[in-house]
Amino acid sequence: MLRRITLPLLVCAAVALSACATDNGTYPSLAKRPGERITATWPPAPPPPEAPLPPLDSATVNRLDLLLAQVRSADARFHVKEGRARTLVAAAGRAPMGSEAWSVATVAIAELEAARAQAMVAMSELDSLYVSARTEGRDVTQIDATRNQALAIITQQDRVLDSLKGKLDR
Secondary structure, three states, X not given: OHHHHHHHHHHHHHHHHHHHHOOOOOOOOOOOOHHHOOOOOOOOOOOOOOOOOOOOOHHHHHHHHHHHXXXXXXXXXXXXXXXXXXXXXXXXXXXXXXXXXXXXXXXXXXXXXXXXXXXXXHHHHHHHHHHHHHHHOOOOHHHHXXXXXXXXXXXXXXXXXXXXXXXXXX
């Protein structure tokens, strides 16, 4: 009985397997189809137009004027003391470090640095206003212009101080 079942079972299996082995070309290719290929390129979308930044409030604009006036006032004090410091540094000339003339000239330079420090306080407040306005998304062109003016004054003071210190350190 086992023989009767085994023989038809083997014949059916052989027929089924032979059907799988035939290739009649009806199966689709696995290659990319034309619709799957990227053939076009598009430029990126233009950025949206920037909205104008809100202007500074009047209190900030007034504060800018006061801070710039503070820098200019410190610069005026600096220039008043500059003549005396130049005279004392020239008098110290080749005096040895620690001598009376050298000490007096060093104190005069320190007074110039104190006058410059007052301008630096105003500059730090300008920097703080700039950061606050930038963080809030406000227009900073006025602050930037004021900062540039103050920075130009302080840079000139730095040049004078460097020159005097260079003459004194010989």
